[in-house]
Amino acid sequence: MALARARGLDARALARTRTRTRNVARVIGGGPRGGSNDADGRAWRDDVDDETLAYVRKASTASSFEERAFGDDVIGEKLLRAMRVQWTHGFASTPSGFPRCTHGxxxxxxxxxxxxxxxxxxxxxxxxxxxxxxxxxxxxTLVCAATLGMRAVGTDVSPLACFVSAHRCWRPDETTIDEMVHRASAARDLAKSAEEQSVESDAEEAGDGGVPRAWRRIRDALRASNGGVSGGRVDESLWFCMSVALQRTQKSQSKARPRKGKGKRSGGSRGGEDNADIFYKVVEEYADRLRQFRAMCSTCDSQAPDAEIHNIDVRRFKLADEAKVDAVLTSCPYPAVYDYLSFARKVRAGSGAVVSTSSPRSQGPTSSYVNTVVPGDRNWPKEWMEGEIGSRRALRSDPYAFRDAWQREQEEWLEVVAHSLKPRGRACIMVGDGANIDTRASMVSAAEKFGLKTLAGATMKLTTTTESGNVYNQARTEHLILFEKH
Ligand SMILES: C[S@@+](CC[C@H](N)C(=O)[O-])C[C@H]1O[C@@H](n2cnc3c(N)ncnc32)[C@H](O)[C@@H]1O
Known part of the structure; x- marks a missing residue:
């Protein structure tokens, strides 16, 4: 939880927090400017103005966190710069001036x-x-890589993560985007007229528990808007937008929920706005974000192929020799910080039945997500239950076994990383401490077993102190480590 908050720190929270600071003495020079080239000659975009690179300049001065680089000096400084950006801006919004495209x-x-x-x-x-x-x-990582013209491969055990990342990495042409918006507009009109005529087409289906009636009406309108034949990429993108719209309304609803006995819930819409309009606005926003993403990708010298995304436990993943990569970049699970699969089930259950049981199942790239029937008895298919590394649930269910299991899991996935890299390929991994585990030590020892040599790293710490100087409560530590395959 502490680390979760560390990832979402904002400037005001920082100002409120008294930190013990022991900043590094070395301060890096100014960040790269618009139109210049970096060390390897990769050009920064020409249209980058001062404001856009403000976050880079900010990252060039030592931060108010306790920070330390180790290993190679030059690389260590670069890693520190990245960690300053991570800690200054947190997750998930992008800093002012940084193109949002499909992020978040x-x-x-x-x-x-x-x-x-x-x-x-x-x-x-x-x-x-x-x-x-x-x-x-x-x-x-996959979205950023595509905007730099790199081939990107991703794996994730969570069907939700694969559903979201596949839709963030989608690069449809303008005709397809228009078709998506047109279909959304038709569905919105259908849902509205069904509501006006009080059509009873919004019956609850298996797994619909908790999905408001108004949203079931939009779901039915979406099914009808494609003549009942689901299956393509556009269909799945519309289900994605419906899921995003539902998440947003459910979130704003729970924020606005009155305290016990102080009034009624709003009934599933945001600030009285019609749900069909909310859905349509989400589709329009998604269309704009996709256009921005595609435009960013097209300014690269080389166009990256579409990202490859595999819904799999990474420990069972194997890249063919000819598909091996130059680099690995990830932020891996931290010990006992989240329950990713449980969050995925919650979000999926919130969307209820998607594809009609009486019509053909979806055939698109995220069909495993949309075709899942939400079980009424919590008896989810095993791909929604198994394979997560380092979950909070695992710590709770057997605290004594957690540390050894963690170390074993680090070795299992780092072996896959080593296998996936070309010789001299590099892996840059962000990891945070938790459950009393020093994740830097545990990762370095696991990586070295598979020929991954530590080149450098950076560690950020935030330790909150009392007026009298005693350390209390939250101690957050996060590392960014660079390995090279030998
Ligand atoms: C910190 S998040 C990743 C964030 C991502 N790298 C990014 O920067 O947006 C950790 C992810 O690891 C996934 N995960 C956990 N155990 C896994 C496993 N055994 N195989 C593949 N993915 C796993 C979780 O579902 C979660 O999405």
């Missing part, structure tokens, strides 16, 4: 700050043309 569209737990991820790819892993994120989450 659709809620997902924790992850790398896109600006930090972009900086690592340019500054630390520059020269790489392919990257693997074994814990792809919302696809931050």
């Amino acid at each position: 569209f659709g809620e997902i737990l924790a992850g790398m700050q896109p600006a930090a991820c972009d900086l690592i790819l340019r500054d630390v892993l520059s020269g790489s043309t392919s990257v693997l994120d074994p814990f792809a989450g919302g696809g931050t």
Whole structure:
């Protein structure tokens, strides 16, 4: 929990927090400017103005956190810069001036700050043309890689993470985007007229528990808007937008929920806005974000192929020799901080039945998510229950076994990382301490077993102190470590 908060720190929270600071003496010179080239000659975008790079300049001065670099001096400084961006801006919004494109569209737990991820790819892993994120989450690495023209491969055990990242990495042409918006508009009109005529087409189906009636009406309108034939990428993108719209309304509803006995709930809409309109606005926003993403990708010298995303426990993943990558960039699970699969089930259950049981199942790339029937008895298919590394639930169910299991799991996934890299390929991994485990030590020892040599690293710490100088409560520590395959 402490680390979760560390990832979401904002400036005001920082100002309120008294920190013990022992800043590094070495301060890096100014960040890269618009139109210049980085060390490996990769050009920064020409249209980058001063404001856009404000976050980079900020990252060039020592932060108010306790920070320390280790290993190679030059690389260590670069890693520190990235960590300053991560800690200054947190997750999931992007800093002012940094292009948002599809980042943060659709809620997902924790992850790398896109600006930090972009900086690592340019500054630390520059020269790489392919990257693997074994814990792809919302696809931050995959999206950033595509905007730099890199081939990107992602794996994640969570069907929700794969659903979200696949839609953040989608690069449809303008005709397809228009078709999506047109279908959304037709569905909105259908839902509204069904509501006006009080049509009873919004019956509850298996797994619909908790989905408000108004949303079931939109779901039915969406099914009808494609003539009942679901299956393509556009269909799945509309289900994605419906899931995002539902998440947003459910969130604002729970924020606005009156305290016990103080009034009624709003009935599923945001501030009295019609749900069909909310859904349509989400689709329009998604269309704009997709256009921005596509435009960013098209300014690269080389166009990256679409990201490859695998819904799998990374420990069972194997890249073919000819598909091996130059780099790995990830923020892996931290010990006992989250329950990713349980969050995924909660979000999926919130969308209820998606594809009609009487019509053909979806065939699109995220069909495993949309075709899942939410079980009424909590008896989820095993891919929604098994394979997560380092969950909070695992710590709770057997605290004494957790540490050994953690170390074993680190070795299992780092072996896959080592296998996926080309010789001299590099892996940059962000990890935070938790459950009394020093994750830097545990990861370095696991990585070295598979020929991954530690080149450098950076550690950030935030320790809250009392007036009298005693350390209390939350101690947050996060590392960014760079390995090279030998
Ligand atoms: C910190 S998040 C990743 C964030 C992502 N790298 C980013 O920057 O947006 C960790 C992810 O690891 C995934 N995960 C946990 N255990 C896994 C496993 N055994 N195989 C693959 N993914 C796993 C979780 O589902 C979660 O999405």
